[in-house]
Structures are given as structure tokens and as C-alpha cells.
Amino acid sequence: MPQFSIGLVGAGAIGRLHADVILKTDFCGLAGVADPTEAGRRFCEERGLAWFPDHRQLLEQARPDALIVATPNNTHLPISLDAIAAGVPVLVEKPVASTVEEGEALAAASAKAGVPVLVGHHRRHNPIIARARELVGSGELGRLTNVTVLYTFFKPEPYFDMAWRREPGGGPILINLIHEIDLIRFICGEIESVQAVTSNAVRGFPVEDTAAVLLQLANGALVTISLSDTAVTPWSWDLSSGELPPYPPQPAPVNSHFISGTLGSLTLPRLELWRYQGEKSWFAELSQDALAVTRTSPYVEQLRHLCEVARGETTPLINAADATRTLRATLAVSEAARTGRRVALTSG
Numbered sequence: 001m002p003q004f005s006i007g008l009v010g011a012g013a014i015g016r017l018h019a020d021v022i023l024k025t026d027f028c029g030l031a032g033v034a035d036p037t038e039a040g041r042r043f044c045e046e047r048g049l050a051w052f053p054d055h056r057q058l059l060e061q062a063r064p065d066a067l068i069v070a071t072p073n074n075t076h077l078p079i080s081l082d083a084i085a086a087g088v089p090v091l092v093e094k095p096v097a098s099t100v101e102e103g104e105a106l107a108a109a110s111a112k113a114g115v116p117v118l119v120g121h122h123r124r125h126n127p128i129i130a131r132a133r134e135l136v137g138s139g140e141l142g143r144l145t146n147v148t149v150l151y152t153f154f155k156p157e158p159y160f161d162m163a164w165r166r167e168p169g170g171g172p173i174l175i176n177l178i179h180e181i182d183l184i185r186f187i188c189g190e191i192e193s194v195q196a197v198t199s200n201a202v203r204g205f206p207v208e209d210t211a212a213v214l215l216q217l218a219n220g221a222l223v224t225i226s227l228s229d230t231a232v233t234p235w236s237w238d239l240s241s242g243e244l245p246p247y248p249p250q251p252a253p254v255n256s257h258f259i260s261g262t263l264g265s266l267t268l269p270r271l272e273l274w275r276y277q278g279e280k281s282w283f284a285e286l287s288q289d290a291l292a293v294t295r296t297s298p299y300v301e302q303l304r305h306l307c308e309v310a311r312g313e314t315t316p317l318i319n320a321a322d323a324t325r326t327l328r329a330t331l332a333v334s335e336a337a338r339t340g341r342r343v344a345l346t347s348g
């Protein structure tokens, strides 16, 4: 069977991770990498990979079966459109685009050409998340009442050497929170409205370092998200789930997500299911079951899914239209904080 070939655009932080994942798998190979920088060229030379200064040359000359777009947000749309025009299915990194309008344009182009676009919300491919979605969807927790998400962690000072990370748009809402917004939509349901308060009191940069976010879901559940990139805690999905290589294992397991319903509650990533065995009452003892899943890398699973999507065996777990809804809700958090108003999300 011929090997399935992937082209990679962008050899930065996440692009290199994609390249490493591809090079370690046996179900696909790397057709080449496009990145105009000297660092990109060297990255390819060191690994014996075909290097291209431009993604169009990569598409024309290496003719990959699928393309991963791992470049800055404002380039997602034009590069993905070129891949669609060439008939090449795309995995574009999150956020799907810089604006809702661009996300919608990409969704429309994908639908018109019949070329699938998968968006890199990798957490959806984590078996822990899949199990939680299944459990909530099955009604095991009853009617959802509250969800509490802790997303507090510490970014070291050199991280802020790049000026754009100190400016609005470069902070934890648009860079990090978008993952939580997508996770909530995926597991718990659509978001109807957003309220938020932000603070830059610790670092004093124009961008926020801390936020408190309140979401109302269409099913009536209320979600609170505590976000900070300047707090020394282990309470974040990135540190607690162990799914991302740069973050080391922590000395003790912790949870970062608490999903509550009228029949039971569930913690993530530990998948502890709390229920009453008999009478439902706060005077009775709760039982706790730890649900088992086989842990696999969401990046490997995402890549496997990309191959299946590109072969026409399935449709994207999150396409450009769906990811645009995640982007819209995330941008609404910034708007709610800026205006001090509750932002209603129209379905779109």
C-alpha cells in the first residue's frame, strides 16, 4: 500500500511537534515542509526532509495527500484556500482564522469545493475527552447544572519578550482559553451567552493576565472558568492531563474540570464519577468510581483522523464551520470583558 503523504507548512513550535509525530508513525510520511525562514530550511536539512520556501511550491512539487497548516493565525485562510484550490484536504491549526468572517469564508470554500478542512483542536482527539463527552451525552450525570474549569498556570517572563504577547489578542483568552471554549462546546453543549471580567494587575501589560468567565449554555447549565497565566498552580488541563510533551509530569495527580449534574458529577482528567448509590441526599455518602481509558496522544489520533478524512472515510471531527463557532465564542469573551456587558451568541 502506498504511504499516505502529508505536507507541513510552518516549522515553528507546533509545526515541529507535528513533524515529530508524523516521523514516528507508520501510517503516513512527511512529503516536505514549507517555511521561508533560515531556521525552517535548517530544520529540514538536519532531518533530511524536502524543504520549500513557499507552500504553493510544496503543493505543486511534493503533491501531498493532505496539508497541515501550522503558521501564524493571519495566514491560515490564504494558505488553506490554496490547498483547497489544489484539491488537498487540510488540517489547519487553531484558531481556524483571525476573524469570524475569515473562518466563515474558509468554511464556505471547503463546502463549495468538497475539500475537507479539519481544525487543530487536538483535545477533541484525547480519549479522556471522548469518554467524558460520551458520558455526558448518555445522560449518566442527569441534567447538567454547573461546570467549573480551572485554567491557571504560569508563563515564564522570557515568554513576553515578543511584543505581540504583551498586547491585546496575544494573551491567555485568545491563545489558551479557546481550547476550553471548544472543550465545553464539545462535551457539554452550545454556548448561549458570555460574561467576563479581566485583569492585568499582576504584569501590568496592555493584555490581560487573568480572567473570570461565565458561560450560559443552551441546555441551561452555567459554566465558570478561572483563567490566569501568572498563577503558580498545577490546575490546568495542560499540566494535569500530561498530553503535551513540553509540560513535565507533576508530582501528584490533580483535576482541572468539574462537571456537575442532577444525577452525578465527573472530574477531568482523572475521570472520577461521583454518584449516590441509594437515596440522593447531601446527608448520604457519595460513591466514587474511577473510569478507565487507554491513554493515547491526541496529536497522533488527530493525525490518524486527518488521514481518514483525506481518504474520504469520515468527516472532520471539527470542521471550519464548527471551529468558527468556537472562535466566535472566544472573541465574545474579550468583548464581554471590554464592554462589561453580557454577549449573546447568535447561532451561525
Ligand SMILES: NC(=O)c1ccc[n+]([C@@H]2O[C@H](COP(=O)([O-])OP(=O)(O)OC[C@H]3O[C@@H](n4cnc5c(N)ncnc54)[C@H](O)[C@@H]3O)[C@@H](O)[C@H]2O)c1
Binding pocket: 009, 010, 011, 012, 013, 014, 015, 034, 035, 036, 037, 040, 054, 055, 070, 071, 072, 073, 075, 093, 094, 095, 120, 121, 122
Ligand atoms: N493545537 C495546539 O496545541 C497549538 C499549540 C501552539 C500553537 N498552535 C497554533 O499553531 C499556529 C502556529 O503557532 P506556533 O506557536 O507554532 O508559532 P511559531 O511562531 O512558533 O511558528 C510559526 C512558523 O510559521 C512560519 N511561517 C510564517 N508564515 C509562513 C508562511 N506564509 N509560509 C510558511 N511558513 C510560514 C514561521 O517562519 C514559523 O516557523 C498558530 O495558529 C497557533 O495558534 C496550536
